[in-house]
Amino acid sequence: MTKEKIVLAYSGGLDTSIILKWLQAEKNYDVVCFTADLGQGDEVEEARVKALNTGAVAAYALDLREEFVRDYVFPMFRTSALYEGYYLLGTSIARPLIAKKMVEIAEKEGAVAVSHGATGKGNDQVRFEMTAYALKPDIVTVAPWRDWTFQGRADLEAFAHEHGIPVPTTKKDPWSTDANLLHISYEGGILEDPWAEPPAHMFKLTVDPTEAPSEPEYVEVEFLNGDPVAINGEQLSPAALLAKANELGGKHGVGRLDLVENRFVGMKSRGVYETPGGTVLYHARRAVESLTLDREVLHQRDALSPKYAELVYNGFWFAPEREALQVYFDHVAQSVTGTARLKLYRGNVIVAGRKAPQSLYDKDLVSFEAGGDYNQHDAGAFIKLNALRMRVQARVKAKADAKEPAQV
Secondary structure (H helix, E strand, C coil), X not given: CCCCEEEEECCCCHHHHHHHHHHXXXXXXXXXXXXXXXXXXXXXXXXXXXXXXXXXXXXEEEECHHHHHHHHHHHHHCCCCCECCCECCCCCCCHHHHHHHHHHHHHHHCCCEEECCCCCCCCHHHHXXXXXXXXXXXXXXXXXXXXXXXXXXXXXXXXXXXXCCCCCCCCCCCCEEEECCCCEEEECHHHHCCCCCCCHHHCCCCCCHHHCCCCCEEEEEEEECCEEEEECCEECCHHHHHHHHHHHHHHCCCXXXXXXXXXXXXXXXXXXXXXXXXXXXXXXXXHHHHHHCCHXXXXXHHHHHHHHHHHHHHCCCCCHHHHHHHHHHHHHHCCCCEEEEEEEECCEEEEEEEECCCCCCCHHHHCCCCCCCCCCCHHHHHHHHHHHHHHHHHHHHHHHHHHCCCCC
8 A cells, every 4th residue: 555655854863863764653654855955065965865764765955055045035134134133033034945845845746744843842833834834725744743752862862773763872062953054043952041151162153252363354245236246346146145244254253142032832942043144244234225225214114124024933934914025125125236344353243334326325415514405494493393292292281280289
């Protein structure tokens, strides 16, 4: 009897290696594994080979780096989105692409279900499954961490030993990581104590700011119609540009973040992030936008950005409200053409200059020196008109106070 197929988002680590065998032994599926190359390096091909050696009937390893940056990271960057004021959404923005490819592979392979290694406490389960349902409403989703009886690492290692699955016998670094071209995230283990400082040897993309070069480095980032297109005069593809920004930012200790955030499922969690290139590009964009965006457009854009960030964080990438907001943000970003000059120094990104061919900055108008067509006398009437409602309130209050009986 032919078994039904399921597509598993597979990393090759302990959890997904166990899940592969569990789906076969306990759920009677033929498992098709999928590993997305979002910039992790050699481990992608290693995961594909391991999946086949562990019993997968097929294994895909797809290079999605350009698509990831071009169609997901850069559109998100156009919105200036930060979750809870800090987080550049490096893990969040990768999940809809991974889930989209899972659904495409499921259709190609004739699979009836998809599966992932996200726990029942986290955000990723929502992001994977919301995307799957949005793209294929009748797809079955299997979340082993919500279904199986394993309680922790010891149970997983025992299952691995029973089924001959190679896994590390010790865990040198007691935390979990997730990496792509935009960032690396760290959580769990010793990081679950929000008072504990992250170990110095944990970080991979950035040097310790205290050990960064003693001399600052100037970097120029060029934008065209909303997207970064060149660094230091070199035109680069989206993925190559982000990789270059990572190299420059990481060298100077830029982009570390230690955050206690609010998960969509209702609990707080502590995450530590490295986003060197994203941090560099964020500040470069804001510098160019300061010249090219109208005041009210910029303020309205910034008012909507937190909502957009929340939608991405919570897994609503393919929701109609996110797509509608994207149209607005993309329209606003069309005028963002120009160059930012940044100074990178020991964990800091300092704006050292900005220019734009259609800058709204008018030196003659704003100068303290004589010139321009601004009549300073007009400011008096402007101020009075804007203060009118407050003046009315003050007069009403004064009349009311005058009628109060004397206090004994």
